[in-house]
Amino acid sequence: MSNKRPGRKPGLTVEQVAAAIKDCHGNLAAVARRFGYSRLGIVKFVQRYKELTQTLEDARSEMLDNAESRLYKAVLDGEGWAVCFFLKTQGRSRGYSDRPSVSETGGAVIEYIHRVITTPATADSADRDSAPVAPAGIRTE
Numbered sequence: 001m002s003n004k005r006p007g008r009k010p011g012l013t014v015e016q017v018a019a020a021i022k023d024c025h026g027n028l029a030a031v032a033r034r035f036g037y038s039r040l041g042i043v044k045f046v047q048r049y050k051e052l053t054q055t056l057e058d059a060r061s062e063m064l065d066n067a068e069s070r071l072y073k074a075v076l077d078g079e080g081w082a083v084c085f086f087l088k089t090q091g092r093s094r095g096y097s098d099r100p101s102v103s104e105t106g107g108a109v110i111e112y113i114h115r116v117i118t119t120p121a122t123a124d125s126a127d128r129d130s131a132p133v134a135p136a137g138i139r140t141e
Helices: 014-023 028-035 039-048 050-076 080-090
Strands: none
Touching (some): 014 028, 014 050, 039 050
8 A cells, every 4th residue: 555645746856856957957947847846846846955956056057158158149240139238238347338327427316307398289279379399309408
């Protein structure tokens, strides 16, 4: 007579999970699907074994290295999206960024003011005479 409960999943071994982590490149949801477990169940299993946490860290680090290699290749191939992304993330020390840093503003707080300019075509008749209208291409403050 077996002492296992009906419907209980077979136990996993550290070796099985380590191999799956490597095969799935550190994607624990994919590991869980492979064994029919929940992602949380696999996360808890991995956390119990130091060698599995190291295997997971190594697999994710290798995946990051692969992604970086692809990005570098795209930059060298002149892919515009890759050049832009690389400069925004890695070229900050040379001034490439979407937003000014505190050091670039001398520590001053930058306040952006947004004003809506109504045009004669969109203003009501009551506002039409008093609404400022900026010529095309001219910024107003």
